[in-house]
Amino acid sequence: SAVISQKPSRDICQRGTSLTIQCQVDSQVTMMFWYRQQPGQSLTLIATANQGSEATYESGFVIDKFPISRPNLTFSTLTVSNMSPEDSSIYLCSVGVGGFKNIQYFGAGTRLSVL
Amino acid sequence: QKEVEQNSGPLSVPEGAIASLNCTYSDRGSQSFFWYRQYSGKSPELIMSIYSNGDKEDGRFTAQLNKASQYVSLLIRDSQPSDSATYLCAANQAGTALIFGKGTTLSVSS
Numbered sequence: 001s002a003v004i005s006q007k008p009s010r011d012i013c014q015r016g017t018s019l020t021i022q023c024q025v026d027s028q029v030t031m032m033f034w035y036r037q038q039p040g041q042s043l044t045l046i047a048t049a050n051q052g053s054e055a056t057y058e059s060g061f062v063i064d065k066f067p068i069s070r071p072n073l074t075f076s077t078l079t080v081s082n083m084s085p086e087d088s089s090i091y092l093c094s095v096g097v098g099g100f101k102n103i104q105y106f107g108a109g110t111r112l113s114v115l
Numbered sequence: 116q117k118e119v120e121q122n123s124g125p126l127s128v129p130e131g132a133i134a135s136l137n138c139t140y141s142d143r144g145s146q147s148f149f150w151y152r153q154y155s156g157k158s159p160e161l162i163m164s165i166y167s168n169g170d171k172e173d174g175r176f177t178a179q180l181n182k183a184s185q186y187v188s189l190l191i192r193d194s195q196p197s198d199s200a201t202y203l204c205a206a207n208q209a210g211t212a213l214i215f216g217k218g219t220t221l222s223v224s225s
Contacts, residue, residue, distance in 0.1 A: 033212045042203060042217040043159070092158055100209050101166065102147055106158040 002027055006093045006107030013083055013114050020079045021110045023093030028073035031096035033104070034066070038089045046091075049076040083114045117142040121204050121216035130225045134191040138204030138216055141185070145206040148180055149213065150189045153201045163189060194223045 003026040013019050023032065032049040047055040047068055055068035070076045080087050093107040118141040128134045140148075147166055151159035163178040165171045165187070171178045177190040187206070191198055201220050205213040 031210070031212075043213075043215045045212045045214070048212055094212075096212075100146075101164065102207060102209055102211070103149070103161065103164060104205075104213050105161065109158045 002029065002095050002097050002105045004093060004095060004105060004107035006110060008110055009108060010111040011113070013112065015084055015114060017083055018079055018081045019083065019112060020077050021091055021093070023076045023078070023107055025074045025095050027097075029095040029097060030073070031102070032070060032076045033094040033096070034068060034076075034078045035092040035094060035106075036089050037092060037109075043092065046078070049078075080112065083112075085114045088112055088114045117145075117206075117214050119204055119206055119214050119216035121202075121219050123217055124220040125222050126219055127222045127224065128194050130194060130196060130223055132194050132223075134194045134198065134221055134223070136189045136191075136202050136204075136219050136221065138187045138189075139185055140187065140204075140206045140214075142206065142208070142214075143182075143185065144208050146208050147206065148178070148187045149205045150176075150178060150187075151203040151205060151215075152198075153203060153218070155200075159203055191221075194221075196223050196225050199223045 005024040034046040035043040047057045049070040051070045067079045091110045094104045096102045150163040153159045165178040165180045175192045179188045201218040203218045204216040207213045
């Protein structure tokens with residue numbers, strides 16, 4: 001398994017501002033992912049954070065809105081830029097471990113409210 | 116478009132009964148299948164993984180996989196009120212992120 005520390009755990013932000021969410025893992029992992037979970041909904045993949053290269057974004061998510069950094073194999077950040085109330089959601093960091101089994105574990109999440 | 120489908124529920128069972136949750140997936144290339152439990156306000160917690168056709172048992176939980184039918188299920192025996200949660204089915208190919216279903220809400224009444 002993996003121990004994932006994600007912060008902040010929650011924040012209330014003003015429209016038009018940006019928030020950076022941090023994800024720290026207790027061991028080196030190749031794969032890190034960022035998901036969004038809107039109220040009452042399932043998890044939607046935002047992007048795969050690739051170490052040493054640009055993140056790979058899913059359809060509907062763009063780098064200008066959700067820039068991601070992955071400076072090493074234990075750390076990643078997701079920034080939610082120029083926020084609007086529609087960005088109010090839970091943002092989850094996940095890591096893949098176990099080689100080909102690709103088991104994913106999740107951080108505790110960041111609950112974001114945009115006013 | 117790779118999709119994982121689940122009935123949203125709610126699925127209501129009495130304490131001690133068997134709860135049966137089902138899931139289908141569209142990507143025939145999927146190799147790994149998972150069930151996560153998510154309590155309200157918490158992040159998903161892995162409870163079962165399955166990779167080959169057949170059954171896999173772990174305590175009160177049994178996962179079943181049928182790749183020909185593209186079908187995954189989770190049985191919870193002797194259901195407890197503490198099992199009340201949303202259960203998320205997920206699938207992926209090696210080296211890729213999980214694709215999640217919308218989740219099934221289970222309610223176990225005492």
